[in-house]
Amino acid sequence: xxxxxxxxxxxxxxxxxxxxxxxxxxxxxxxxxxxxxxxxxxxxxxxxxxxxxxxxxxxxxxxxxxxxxxxxxxxxxxxxxxxxxxxxxxxxxxxxxxxxxxxxxxxxxxxxxxxxxxxxxxxxxxxxxxxxxxxxxxxxxxxxxxxxxxxxxxxxxxxxxxxxxxxxxxxxxxxxxxxxxxxxxxxxxxxxxxxxxxxxxxxxxxxxxxxxxxxxxxxxxxxxxxxxxxxxxxxxxxxxxxxxxxxxxxxxxxxxxxxxxxxxxxxxxxxxxxxxxxxxxxxxxxxxxxxxxxxxxxxxxxxxxxxxxxxx
Numbered sequence: 122x123x124x125x126x127x128x129x130x131x132x133x134x135x136x137x138x139x140x141x142x143x144x145x146x147x148x149x150x151x152x153x154x155x156x157x158x159x160x161x162x163x164x165x166x167x168x169x170x171x172x173x174x175x176x177x178x179x180x181x182x183x184x185x186x187x188x189x190x191x192x193x194x195x196x197x198x199x200x201x202x203x204x205x206x207x208x209x210x211x212x213x214x215x216x217x218x219x220x221x222x223x224x225x226x227x228x229x230x231x232x233x234x235x236x237x238x239x240x241x242x243x244x245x246x247x248x249x250x251x252x253x254x255x256x257x258x259x260x261x262x263x264x265x266x267x268x269x270x271x272x273x274x275x276x277x278x279x280x281x282x283x284x285x286x287x288x289x290x291x292x293x294x295x296x297x298x299x300x301x302x303x304x305x306x307x308x309x310x311x312x313x314x315x316x317x318x319x320x321x322x323x324x325x326x327x328x329x330x331x332x333x334x335x336x337x338x339x340x341x342x343x344x345x346x347x348x349x350x351x352x353x354x355x356x357x358x359x360x361x362x363x364x365x366x367x368x369x370x371x372x373x374x375x376x377x378x379x380x381x382x383x384x385x386x387x388x389x390x391x392x393x394x395x396x397x398x399x400x401x402x403x404x405x406x407x408x409x410x411x412x413x414x415x416x417x418x419x420x421x422x423x424x425x426x427x428x429x430x431x432x433x
Contacts, residue, residue, distance in 0.1 A: 150264065254290060334401060404418055
């Protein structure tokens with residue numbers, strides 16, 4: 122089996138998820154199956170954040186421990202991960218990484234200044250540097266930026282190209298013949314499943330890790346021919362959902378552990394009144410409200426037996 126793994130690391134709040142998603146899209150355009158895992162702390166900014174992207178010529182559903190490429194946006198990424206990948210190819214941001222035993226660097230700040238580009242485009246420079254290191258053609262890089270960053274494609278492409286030209290190809294990744302495969306997140310898959318089931322209305326209050334399902338359906342509501350509503354809290358969500366279902370609409374609501382706790386009286390009412398409704402619960406790890414940035418099965422028993430009384 123042909124496969125390659127990439128770790129992109131930096132500070133939480135610096136767009137590591139988006140950078141990892143662009144790496145995943147590059148592999149997707151090369152014909153690989155892709156699995157991406159994101160690890161990040163329960164902090165808005167600060168703390169270490171990294172994404173692991175595994176690409177293979179056969180379907181994969183998990184990451185592995187091997188890292189072939191390390192894309193380091195800061196020194197902490199090098200310090201934490203380089204000891205665990207002695208043979209990996211390294212590309213780093215020279216402005217943040219001052220101690221690098223081996224690998225190539227690009228000065229993101231210098232590129233941004235020379236291109237008069239906003240600081241938010243900095244990660245595009247690192248994506249460009251990685252692509253050149255992996256021997257990915259510039260045509261594929263430009264296509265990925267145009268397709269997945271259409272609102273600011275030109276300035277991101279300029280920044281990425283400058284970094285691309287400054288790096289040497291170190292470990293080429295061969296393309297796999299054939300069409301690109303579908304690439305979407307777990308929450309997007311849930312959303313598409315709901316739509317395929319004839320969903321008429323989705324009602325939710327944002328709560329990680331369920332929030333991206335709300336964002337996905339809201340962004341495509343007109344295309345899917347459905348209503349997406351964001352009430353003021355989870356109690357309003359379940360009650361509005363029950364009202365929608367009573368009126369005959371195929372309805373789903375979404376939440377996570379602590380939010381589902383607030384819905385339990387509504388769940389009991391649904392059981393008593395025999396109102397059909399789908400509840401999407403994104404589970405967290407640990408007790409109480411759990412760890413919002415990690416998934417687990419801690420809520421499973423509670424979800425299966427929630428509500429007062431006995432009903433299926």
